[in-house]
Amino acid sequence: MNIKEKYEAVIGLEVHAQLLTQTKAYSNDENIYGAAPNTKTSAITLGHPGTLPVSNKKVIEYAVKLGLSVGAKIRKHNEYARKNYFYADLPKGYQITQDTTPICNGGVIEILDEKNKTKKINITRIHMEEDAGKSIHDLDPFNTLIDLNRAGVPLLEIVSEPEIKTGDEAFNYVMEVRKLVRYLDICDGNMEEGSLRCDANISVRIRGESKFGTKVEVKNMNSSRNVKNAIDFEIKRQIEVIENGGQIVHETRGFDAVKGITISQRHKEEANDYRYFPEPDLQPIEITKEYIEQIKKTLPLLPKELNTIYQREYKLSQYDSNLLIEDKETALFFNEICALTNNYKLAANIINGVIKSYLNENGLTITQLDISAKNIANLIDLIEGNQISNTIATSKIFPLLISSKKSPKKIAEENNWIQESDNTILKDLILQALEKYPEKIQEYKNGKKGLIGLFMGEVMKISKGKADPKITNKLLRDILEK
């Protein structure tokens, strides 16, 4: 047994999602990324004397949306709590959050494990809180600069059960959360800008052991790739420490993406005592069944549901399905096309193939694609009806469809790309082609079947690519075998 198999890792993730609300969680300040520093900071955000928070109802709506979409239980009676600690980017000296009464408990996020099998990760809780400001340590050589625009921006913290085993699973989990919040339109999921952030609690233990090892919290993983790398590194580090006879220290470590290592930041004995207590400035929020039902009606189709439709009804492969669902806009475009054609497989191929590569080459997103679903459906019809070949469709017609008002059919006709599928004409073409190679025909007949390609090529050449390849192939064989 190698060392890696001897141990197993136990990982729980805390994901913070910044919500796409117009205003902050407890004030009317604009919630916007990238504004000039300290310009979205009213007296309330700055924690000036006498100011009070007022909770933004959108935050509750978004929390309920997320809760419902993972199958969580939504709490009826919600209290806010204060988490007290001093830091220069925390204006009030406490963060308004939820302590013992999170808005959501339970629920599941499904991910793919190493073997590409579906694995359920249970959600412990989702709660509402506010972000702190930003401390900027690397802009001024002597001072730390503070930008309080982010202070008070609403967050949902999604806490998973410690059921994740590897860096890859963690990566998949974060991607699933990201997908979900983007489908719900409650968070833009941008990890580089920090609108989706992730902390991991990691411990290792000998496989089969029931007791957990000492856990280490890893922070500062500002991309999904870093989540994987940081966790993989940390698991390896912990195993090495134990194998070398050492002990894991209960601590917080930060990930240095450049060096690819985690670095100790703070020991738990030095940790803050947050002195949680109920926030007296905010009334508890009551969430009614009617409200939940109302929110339920606004939920869009979610990745999991789309996957079921794509694989069960549309008979797409898991691979194709996942590619389409990866981002919401692509799935929406696919759905639009599927309303106009029944050839789902061909629709999936076009999106996952020519469209994706076109977008990638031009650095565009699917919403920037200037082709209507109707034209794509029309293109599919032409291929399906053997009027054009796949190659003509993707390499010739597709580029002309962009920003064009013409239909694919019109383009094909104008360019004389409609395939020849008339048997008598095709036979004539085949005979013309075969005339050029009398000795090759003999070779073919003697068993060199690979020569069919040469004959096909000649037919295509004579027909200027318009000969329907399927029919031509069949006719060609018929003639040669005669």
Place this chain on the structure above:
Amino acid sequence: MSLYRSFEVFSKALQQKKVTCYSATKHYLTKIKDSASLNIFIEIFDKEALARAKEIDKKIANGDAGKLAGMVIALKDNICFKGHEVTASSKILKGYISSYNATVVDRLLDQDAIIIGRVNCDEFAMGSGNENTIYDTVKNPLDNNKVAGGSSGGSAAAVSAGLCMSALGSDTGGSIRQPAAFCGVYGLKPTYSRVSRYGLIAYASSFDQIGPITNNIFDAKLLLEVISGRDPYDSTSSSREIHSKDLSSSGNGKKSIAYIKEHIENPGLDPIIKSYILNKIKELKSLGHNVEAISFPYLEYLVPTYYVISTAEASSNLSRYDGIRFGYRSDHNNDLESTYIKSRSMGFGKEVQRRIMLGTFVLSAGYHEAYFTKAQKIRRIIQDKTNSIFKEHDFIISPTTPHTAFDIGKKYSDPTQMYLEDIFTVHANLAGNPAISIPIKDSSLKMPFGLQLMSNHFKEKDLLEFCSSNF
């Protein structure tokens, strides 16, 4: 000058052009300057007040003046007034200018009140003698060797000394009623949530209420009517409003009044106050009211419960004073932590530091359950018991304080003795009920004292009506 002791009388005089807002404001400004030795006013907004008085005189002439037209009001130094310094009598806020109006200030100004200045108080409203202040101790206008009470000592003394018509104070554990009692004026703590706390510098958020200190019940009622009501900036504020016209309706019904046996039997209660109350009870009975002694078994828990929860909230509310964004910052520091420690150690007074430490302790890991959580449970029990009393009774009558104003400096060095000052007043804050202190002058006592009446939640109307017809 009795003209200024009743806003009703003053308003009539204004209408009849016997007086102007301008002349009244001038009168008060002179009196304030003459009384500077009492240390009541921290700042006078003289030019501004006079300019405003002129404007309001015009409005009165045009017949479009507000309900408080010409009422000259002092603000406790923990209520924010846009463009004006507000310090909560603390070094840590010295020089701090508020960038916005407290909701109560907006409402006063909307009704054409004249804010004449800000008055002294205990630092962050923590104290019972107005001795915890970076300014000098407020002297009781009725005896300059005595305290004015606290924490709204400046507000009560200002009204008592005739330096304004009325004042706003704030009451967390008795801070309106106790100084009102010591200074011989009316002090009303409204129902918790009745008045917006937006713009009140927080001490203990689940207790704090702004309320009026006045020369008479009518003024208290009028001010309450103006400042109360739902405020979108305070999500704990109630939408239930109070209308003065309701007040004049039926004030003479027979009421059921309870008094708590343990209050009257409290060994610390001044015997003269005790006998006054017992006589008053007799008198109320003879007027046909039903007065009954009841037992309140949680009396000894009131003060401890109050101090556990209020200091816990205070420790958190005062975290924002860190020397970073506003207020005082110590120069002698070289990093973030020393900035915090030095600014807060030098910026906060002793009593405030004591309460921050106490509050931090009762919330800290290992003690949270034993202190904070337990105190919250007891608070709930106290609230339930109080509600059950008000199912059967309209009011609870008690003294406001066990004795009259004490000598300046007498209790300053003994904080627990000072905390016991709140014994009769904290009940209303713990349970959220409204309570008023009515000034009593008994010929056998040199100084006035207060009689406290507490009612059910949102029953200020009944409470004030009953007071005006029976006291």
